[in-house]
Structures are given as C-alpha cells and as structure tokens.
Amino acid sequence: MPASTLTKHRATVRSTVVLKAIMAITGLVMIGFLLAHMAGNLWVFAGREEFNDYAHHLRTLGEPMLPHKVLLWALRIGLLLSVVLHVYSAITLWKRAHVASARKGGTRYHTSKGQRGVQRSYASFTMRYGGIVITLFVIYHLLHFTGNQIHPGGASSSPYDRVVNGFEIWWVWLSYVIAMVAIGLHLRHGLWAAAASLGANTSPRRRRQLNTGAITIAVVITVGFLLPPTLILFGGIS
C-alpha cells in the first residue's frame, strides 16, 4: 500500500529525477566555469604580463566594491558546492543503478555478446569512471597551479612561469592530455544528458541537434584547453 501522499511526495523530492536535475544544473555550472577558465588560459598567447594580469584580476575581481578575493571565494564556494552536489548525486545514482541492474555478484548478463548495447556511445559508458579521473586530475591540478605545492619544471610566483615551466615537461603535458580527453568524453555525454534531463529533448530531431551541440562544445573545450600546453611543449611559447 502506498504511504500517505505527503510522505510519497517527500520521497519524490529525493527521486532519481531530482538528483539528475541537480547533476545537470551543477554540471552546467561547472561547464560555465570551464569555458571561462579555458578562455582565460588562452591569455597565455598574449604574453607573460597579460596572463599574470589576468590571474591577478581573478583575485581582485569586484574590487573596490568588494574586499580582496571575495568574489573569487564566492565563485570558488559556488563551484565547490556544485562539485559536492554533483559528486553526491553521482554516487547516489550509481549505487541505485547498481542494485537496479541486478549486478549483484557479477556481471549483469552472462553472455559476452551485445555488451556494447545497441547504440550507446563510448562516452556514456565512461561517465562514472571519467568522473573519477576528473576528480583526481583536479586535485593534482590544484596542487600544481593554485596551491603551488608541486612544481614540475621549477617553482615560480608568476603563474605564467608555472604554466610554461610545467608544460615543457612531456609527462606533465601527457597527464593533461589524458585528463582533457576524459573531460571531453564526460562533457560529450554530460551536455546532452543535462539538456535532456532538464527537458530540452522534445523530439528526435532535437535529440540529434543536442548531440551535435554536445559534441561541438566538448571538442571546443578539450581543444581549447590543450592548445596552450601543446604549443608550450612544442616550443611555440616560452
């Protein structure tokens, strides 16, 4: 027997659909950040001063209306909140999916055939693992650039120098390439899924458009992020 309407509705507040909406909104917030961050990184091409200015500007954003770093922290908190909610929802849904697909004690289907499904994309397979890769990357990345705890290629107080010094080393570059590809895949499915979860998939035609859009943005972000490091490695910037 169903419980009283109120308890049922309360359960619906925590439903898979709501969790998915949270993932979608937080994911979109993070994508917004990534687009801005990517654009910012491209200042590297403008030269040392400009890039350092940009990095400095981040900290002085909103001044003098707001005290030093306040807006930056506000953004950081917003971002952090998004990450936390995103990851919380991801883990909750993952657990549910695990039980729901009867993966108890082994693979779901015994056959080795058809495991790729009928039409699903590689990106959709790797969302959760991609998420883990991204998390690890972000920790590593923050230690590298923001915290300045690790400094391959030599420490510096100039963000520009840190970036350039870092990417002159091939394995640093490679680690970023791997991370960016993971992000690209995550976003390829993530963008489409976020849009669809929020209601944008209104017809088969729209589904195709959304997927094209998702692929485009994912490629732009991946390539956009990889341009500076790659040019640095191959000597375009020093």
Add this chain to the structure above:
Amino acid sequence: MTADSYHVVGEPIRDTKAPAGDIKDRWDTRRFEAKLVNPANRRKLSIIIVGTGLAGASAAATLGEAGYQVTSFCYQDSPRRAHSIAAQGGINAAKNYRNDGDSIYRLFYDTVKGGDFRSRESNVYRLAQTSVEIIDQCVAQGVPFAREYGGLLDNRSFGGVQVSRTFYARGQTGQQLLIGAYQALERQVAAGTVDMHTRHEMLELIIVDGKARGVIVRDMVSGEIESHFADAVVLATGGYGNVFFLSTNAMGCNVTANWRAHRKGALFANPCFTQIHPTCIPVSGDYQSKLTLMSESLRNDGRIWVPKAKGDARPAADIPEEERDYYLERIYPAFGNLVPRDIASRAAKNVCDEGRGVGPGGLGVYLDFADAIARLGLASVEAKYGNLFDMYAKITGENPYQTPMRIYPAVHYTMGGLWVDYDLQSTIPGMFVTGEANFSDHGANRLGASALMQGLADGYFVLPNTINDYLADGPFVPVDETHPAAIEAKQLVEDRIATFLAINGSRTVDSFHKELGQIMWDYCGMERTDEGLRTAIAKIRELKAEFWRDVKVSGVNEELNQTLERAGRVADFIELGELMCIDALDRRESCGGHFRAESQTEDGEAMRDDENFAYVAAWGYGGEDGKPILHKEALEYEYVEMKQRSYK
C-alpha cells in the same frame, strides 16, 4: 444412427429476466425493477471476478468503485495482457456522429441480422443502447481514439455495414480500450477495493447450497491450490477458439473456467458457433503455434484470387491474368471481395479443396495489391496499409509490395459460451458470465467491431446494474475452507493434478492439442457434415482415452509448471470439442458461421431452417460418460423480420 444417440433432450429453458414491453424501454424497466444495494451495505458484499479482459477489468473497476469488495484473477503476469489487447479493428457505437443514418435501432437491426437470427432481440437492443455510453466512458479515461483535424473523433465503416460507426485507435483498438480498463482497475487496486491476483488460474467453482460461492485457483508460481470465497462469482474468461489449437487467440486462451462451471451445472449454449476469419497469414509449418490475423480492411483494396488450373505451382507473377480466378468477384458480383467473413472463408476453403490453393501445403489464396498500387500509387497504399504489410513481411519474410500476400481463414472468435439470462446470470445462481465467455449477443455470427462493444457493455454497464438484484439478498452465510463443498472442490483439483503428473506417458500435451485441433478443423470447421461430425466424435473419444492413458506431464506441481497448466486446459478442450461436434450435429441447418453441407441452397449458400432451429441450444452436462442434455430456448423476433441473407 440418429443424432439423438449422442444426447438427450431436456426441458426447454427461458430467459425470465428480460422485461416485456417496448424494446426501447426494456433496459430501463429492468434497471428499475432490479433490487438495489445501499452503498453502506456494498462494503459487506464480495464478488470474485475471473478474467481481466475488457469484460472482466471493466466490471472489476466499476464494482470496486461502487464499493463492493472485489477479488480478481488472471492467468497472465499482469491484468493488462488479457487477450482483448490483441483486437485490431475497432469498436462499434451508435453515436451517429457521421449523420449518415445510424441509430441505436440500426445497430440493433444490423447485429440481429448479422447474427443470422440466432440471438435475442432484447439483449441486442440493450447492447446497441449502451454502445453510446461506452465511447463516452473510454474517452473520459484517456483512450486515444483516432481523431480528425477538428479534434473530434474519427469513424470508419467496418465489417460490410453501410454506416461509419466504428471507433478505432489505429490498428490497436483493443489494446487502447483494455489499457483504459486496466488503468481503472489498477486505480481500484491502489484504493484497496480490488484485490488482484495475477498468475492465478481458476480450476474449479465452489457451489454451496446451490449458489456459486467461490473458486479454487492455482497459484501458478508456487503451485499452491487456494480457495477464495465471495457472495457472487463472475466469469469473464474469454473465448475458446483454441480448441482448434491454431487460432488467432493468444496461446493461453482456454475454456477451463467455463468448462469447470459447466460440469458443475452451468449450461453451455451454442458451443458449435465459431467464427472463422478469412484474412489470416497461412500456416507455414508443423511447428506453427498460432495464426496471425491480418486486418479485414485489406479486403477493401486487395483482390483475392487463385490460379484457374489445379496444382499450378508457378510464382504468382508468372501466372497470366486470364489464368487467374478472382473467385469472390466471380461468384458474388455485387459484394465482390467484401462479402461477410463466413462467406469469404468458405469460398477460400472451397478453392483450396479443389487443389487450387497456393503456398506451402496448398492452403492459401492470394490477396493481391498490384491493381491497387497501379490505381492509387505505391505511396498511398503504403500510407493506408503500411503497418499491415510490414507485419506480413516480418512474419513471412516476403515482400507484399512485390508478390501478392497469401492468406487463409483461421478460427477467430467463439459466439457460443455459457448460457446467461438478461441479467448475465448463468443457470447457477450467483454465477455471472460476461464478455466472449457468455453466448449472449452475437447469435450465429459476430459482426466486426462488436465483441469489444459487448465486453465493455457487459462490464461497465450491464453487470453493475444487474448483479445488485442478486446481491441484495446477501451477504449470504459465510463459508470458508472447512465447508464440505470447498473441501470437495479443492480435492477434485488436487486429484486431477496428481493424475496428470502420475500418467508419465509417451506423448506431449501439445501433440494431443494439435491432434484435437486437426480433428476440429477437418470436421467441425468451415463446413460440417453429418458423417464428418460423427467421425469427429469417435476420434475425439479415442483421443480422450489416449490422453488420460499416455500424456506426459513433466515436473512437479510446486513450481511454475507450464506443461501442467496446458495439460489441464487441453483436457477440458477435448471434452468441449466433443460437445461442439454434438451441437453441430444436432443443428442440421446452416446459419452464420455454422455451415452444414446438407443445408445449402442450390448455388451452395447457407440455408437456415427457422422452422426447426430458431432456438438457442443450451447444453447441460451429462456426467463423465453420460450424454449431454439439450435445453432449447426458443427465439422470437418481434422487431426484425427473419430473412435469408444474400450477398449475390
């Protein structure tokens, strides 16, 4: 030998519930005269409803909503899968939305005439009256009937009638209607008024003090034999076309519930009245398990033909025009390919019997769209029939746009069923029968799109207004498992199951079913003869003996055991098959779907014998080795003049 040697004649029987007076007022009168149950008392009254097709689900939803305690059963894993789901064409209603001269009276008239004057006028008139409310009810539930651009409901003409009164939902009308009823039913399940038991098969009726008081069911997952009790029992268990093994019915359709009730005293009316549908996909091999209906609408544009020469094995395309026999157009110039189902079916059988059939085994005729494609264009044919063509291609692997389709008649519907009065009550007090399971409204032949109408009329509107007359005397004395009648019924079921499992013979259940089906098809199918029916009865009796000696049912009762389920159904089909042949033998006239070779006009058309056979044959069970008892219910026609059908 005379026919009498197979049966005995009992007392005539009469429907005492239908009021006299003007036919237009009879249903009002009956509703007024029937005793009512006040809402507070309904909670104390319980009803068992077996079956969740249109007839059962609509009744359960309505009676649950009215406040009765309903317990419902079906053998599938969900009530939504009842065989009503498969109906394609549509549902009739005398809405006259087309303003094309339709009326309740016309629908009544068409149905009585279409049934070849073997149905009751009062019932049919009520059916036509309620048809109007059915559509309203279904639309309110959200059934997505086809609509026109103005947003109003679309209609089409169906089954050779001259007015457009058929409401439809693409080729899936039954599905949409059933889902509407199913949802209404599930709403009551959630509300706690209906207790739904899926995967439960009714195997026996419990009668206490002459009244139906419960059923014995088997939980098909655990094998547990359960007793359920109520103040009244409703059987809405569908038709028995599967007695032929191959039919358009679902694999699980069966007569068991009805047959068990029959053995306990319910009369079985007109068992031999079966409808054979002319446009089905032919059999492709011995492994064939069921036949698929192709919508009748194909006959609107397709032309039916066979080669003129016997045994002509050339591909259709190589047979020149002048060597083709468009036999329906030739024999029935006025109606051509659109003659009624029974006539089209018999004509196909005749040409195949002459050795002019096409396809594997020579059991098929061509349904050719070449002319239609030339006339209307491929695109237009595709728009009209595309989904049917796809279905055909999927099943046969042939492309019907290039080679003509092959079709053959197949058993489709059973007009016969348990005898009921105007209140839908059987001869066992407290047991009601609705839908295809009863015999009531279609006479010797059912018109297209009228079965859905009848199922819903019975379930939504008729039964809920008549069962109260019976229940008003309740609640009846409580009974439980300890009542001797319940113990006995349960024992009967358990013994039967034990017997099946103990025989451990050498033949599978299906092999018996197929053999029975072949006998029925050969001798009690589209054409029946005195001699053939006698042969059939002898063969069925042998088959029955062999079944109980040599059937092999593997496994145990205490698990999901699909072989055991089928064994029980086939055992009952064998007994029913014999009764069908006896009924067909006794009815020495041709009428509707029942064609006796001895009773035809000079040019081979069915000939009724109203003098001697204007009655419903209601059969009583004669005991394991006894003879069935024939009770005749005389049919009188006050409103429709009895005429011989002619489609020439």
Add this chain to the structure above:
Amino acid sequence: MTGSGDTSKDMDLKLRVWRQRGPKDDGAMVEYDVPAVSPDMSFLEMLDVLNERLTLEDDDPIAFDHDCREGICGACGVVINGIAHGPEVTTTCQLHMRSFTDGDVIDIEPWRSGSFPVVKDLVVDRGSLDRIIQAGGYISAPTGTAPDAHAVPVPKDDADAAFDAATCIGCGACVAACPNGSAMLFTAAKITHLGLLPQGQPERDSRVLDMVGQHDAEGFGGCSQIGECTAVCPKGISLSTISRLNVDLLGALRSTYAK
C-alpha cells in the same frame, strides 16, 4: 496445418539458455543443440520445439512468458545475445529464425533487474510495472460520469502524440536494456500519454509525483539519457517522453512546494 515448406534452408543451432529452478535457486547457462530449425519459425516456436523434445527426454522444459504471440500483449521477452528482444527491434514472439544463420550459438537470458526477480528460467516478475501504474497511471473517471465523447475536442496532433506514447506494451525491455536498470521510459510513456490529453490535466501533477515516487520505491535506477531503452523498445516509445516526464516532475514539485 500440414506440410512444412522447404527444408533445404534449415539451420542447426546451439542455444545457451539461463536455467534457474526458482526465485531462490542459483542459475546457470545450459547448452542445447537444436537441429533443423526452419527460418520461418518464430523464436518462440523454436523454443516450443526444443521444449517438446526436453519433455520427452524427461528433462524440464524451459519456462518462458508469452501469450498473444503477435507483439501486442507484452508478455514475452528475453535477452538474446545480450540484446533485449534480440536483433530485430521487435518483440521476441515476432522475431523469426531467419534473423540467424546456420551454426549460430544463441545466448538466451531473462530480463535482469533488481526489480524483476526471476521466477523461473526466463520468466521474471514484472509486478513492479503494475504498481507504478497503480500509483497514478490513470485518469479518475468513475463509470457513468463521463460527458459526451465530443464534449472535449482534442487537437489531432496531441491525440496522435498521446497515442504514440500509449502504445507501450509494458514488456519491460527498456528496463532490461538500460544500463541503470531504469524503468523511466515505461513511466514516461504513461505520463506522456495521459499528460497530453485534456482529460489528463487535473491529475497531471499528482500523477507524475506519485508514479516517479513509486518507480524509485520499486528500486529502479535513474535515467542518465543513455537511450538503449528506446533503441530496443518494440513500440518505438520516444526518448522525448523522458524529457517530458522530467519537466512535469520538476514543475509539479515547484507548484507543490511553492505553495
């Protein structure tokens, strides 16, 4: 009823079938040789033939669900070579053996989902789908209270779109195929069917709240827009129905909690 056709195209197949005695028993894949399979047989008829043999060999026939055998009741359904309902995007009963070739090894398993416990062999319990409907998949229209069917016109496009969604047969292939074990396509099909009709408006909010609540309570997973469901759905229920459900649900929550 007689005469099988041409036997020259017959195939010899090997099946690997999931056998499981009861809900609490362990199961395993078991191999069977099935010779002389006609390409005109349906997949279920092929299983019938095997079952006839197993019965005579004193072996337990393979249990599988089926009824109409014409693709409309939704009873049948197994995973064939890892794909729900097999390779042809139709119901298992409408799949024919001509889709396979001589010598094929065919793996057959039941739908797998935590919310579809195996009853026996290939038969699962899909009662959870009925309970989702019970939670709100209906329009409350007590018998006899309906206005004339023409009282409320429905735009043809809405009626057609509602119909498209209403064709769901409740087979559960969407769940079997969804990597998350989600029944969202099934649920969304009903939300869309009823939500598009004027008759369905009064209960639209409570319907989506209750049905999604029940969907989750049954233990189905969430939808992450992977699209396998719609790709195997024998009735081609559109993925857009899920977007529609999400919008309805978020809207319903907003209007419930904004009050």
